[in-house]
Amino acid sequence: MSPPPSHASRRDLRRDLYAVGAAALLVLAAATIGTAIEHRDGSLRVGRPPLLATWDPHVGPGTPAAIAVAVAAVAYGPSLAARLPWRPLLLAVWGASMAWTWSLALVDGWYRGVAEQLTTRNEYLRVVDRFHDIPRALRDFDRHILIDAPANWPAHVAGHPPGATLTFVLLDQAGLRGGGWAGAFVITVGTTAAVAVLVAVRALADEQRARRAAPFLVLTPGAVWVGTSADGYFTAVAAWAVAFLALAVTGRRPAAAGFVSGLLLGLTAYLSYGLTLFALIAAAVLLLGPHRTRPLPFLLAGLAVVPAVFTALGFDWWEAYCLLVTRYHQGAGGVRPYGYWVWANLACTVFIVGPATVAGLRRTRVSRADPLGMLVAAALLALLVADVSGMSKAETERIWLPFAVWLLPACAALPRPRVWLAAQAVLALLVNHLLLTGW
Numbered sequence: 001m002s003p004p005p006s007h008a009s010r011r012d013l014r015r016d017l018y019a020v021g022a023a024a025l026l027v028l029a030a031a032t033i034g035t036a037i038e039h040r041d042g043s044l045r046v047g048r049p050p051l052l053a054t055w056d057p058h059v060g061p062g063t064p065a066a067i068a069v070a071v072a073a074v075a076y077g078p079s080l081a082a083r084l085p086w087r088p089l090l091l092a093v094w095g096a097s098m099a100w101t102w103s104l105a106l107v108d109g110w111y112r113g114v115a116e117q118l119t120t121r122n123e124y125l126r127v128v129d130r131f132h133d134i135p136r137a138l139r140d141f142d143r144h145i146l147i148d149a150p151a152n153w154p155a156h157v158a159g160h161p162p163g164a165t166l167t168f169v170l171l172d173q174a175g176l177r178g179g180g181w182a183g184a185f186v187i188t189v190g191t192t193a194a195v196a197v198l199v200a201v202r203a204l205a206d207e208q209r210a211r212r213a214a215p216f217l218v219l220t221p222g223a224v225w226v227g228t229s230a231d232g233y234f235t236a237v238a239a240w241a242v243a244f245l246a247l248a249v250t251g252r253r254p255a256a257a258g259f260v261s262g263l264l265l266g267l268t269a270y271l272s273y274g275l276t277l278f279a280l281i282a283a284a285v286l287l288l289g290p291h292r293t294r295p296l297p298f299l300l301a302g303l304a305v306v307p308a309v310f311t312a313l314g315f316d317w318w319e320a321y322c323l324l325v326t327r328y329h330q331g332a333g334g335v336r337p338y339g340y341w342v343w344a345n346l347a348c349t350v351f352i353v354g355p356a357t358v359a360g361l362r363r364t365r366v367s368r369a370d371p372l373g374m375l376v377a378a379a380l381l382a383l384l385v386a387d388v389s390g391m392s393k394a395e396t397e398r399i400w401l402p403f404a405v406w407l408l409p410a411c412a413a414l415p416r417p418r419v420w421l422a423a424q425a426v427l428a429l430l431v432n433h434l435l436l437t438g439w
Helices: 005-043 062-084 085-107 109-113 123-132 134-139 162-173 178-190 193-204 207-216 230-249 254-269 273-288 296-312 317-330 338-363 371-389 407-412 417-434
Strands: 053-055 434-438
Touching: 005 338, 062 207, 062 417, 085 109, 085 178, 085 193, 085 417, 109 178, 123 134, 123 162, 123 178, 123 317, 134 162, 162 178, 162 230, 162 254, 162 296, 178 230, 178 273, 193 207, 193 230, 193 273, 193 371, 193 407, 207 338, 207 407, 207 417, 207 434, 230 254, 230 273, 230 296, 254 273, 296 317, 338 371, 338 407, 338 417, 371 407, 417 434
Parallel strands: none
Antiparallel strands: 053 434
């Protein structure tokens, strides 16, 4: 005999809380053990393990707005998501995501929170003036990756294919110069990732669960790092690649959507080496779609465009990646102990997805009969592969944003969404007001 609904509901809530408690213990262990290691030998190279941050309780001009957005999203988000027409809902999600991300960024003020984030010594804007001749810069890109190379690239430039740097070079050449424009670009584009995820979930699963997930995609704690790290921009590009693929395999303009998806997937590989793991998520989408073969020729055609352009201009992706691995073990991250970060990275992930996602993942069932569960599982698999690879040791609170955003739809399974949304908001507000994060 099935238990009465009230008993089953209480049992599920207890299990949710056990999962959240286990995640909290993971974070506590990462903080305690990490602090001890950092005090002993400094090998973690983060100020507040497991996060790249320093203890700095503060408020700022974004504080009232952040609290107001959080209260409004908790109070009205679920009901608005349920009743707004679909297209207005997508616009509302993008607008609310921008409001949430901007307000969190401005807690640190305009200069520290936005305008100076992408201008520090490790960032892309430091090398814009070296790309006046773009073809020549691409031909010479590999020569400046190693730490002992002449005029070696800053950490983030060397650590990514040149598509990332070229984005900010092109912004500069378009007249949108400096950190303020770069930060605004990252926030504006990065927050569209929430819309892309909703489009994909609706296409592959159903509209009802997409609507239930919508407030959680807005009020994500990961917004602390979307505004303003370039990884927020990478997140959006990868998310739209998956969204267009979902549209293609479900029969919605397979030629156009398939080609655009391939184009964006190719671009992701030239924004971040680690985003090649989106092949796992794309493969899951292909398996889930009823028309998986129809868009394939167009997908492959689009996929070839960006690599062909960069190769023709003289950039060798594989050679650059191999040099990056060498640089990594020269000391650019390689000295960080794998034995700590292989599990502490997951504690960083708890910060960006929040307790609601942990509970939602506990409720997720992986089955061909449940496309949403399969999509979430594919994202989790990609994240775990990135973790085991050892090429992501620390700073995964920003590096794994592209994967983490696909875990958030698991929150659609949660009852009492306002309670869980409040927990998400509190976590983000505490992190942003108690710590000075690296991004």
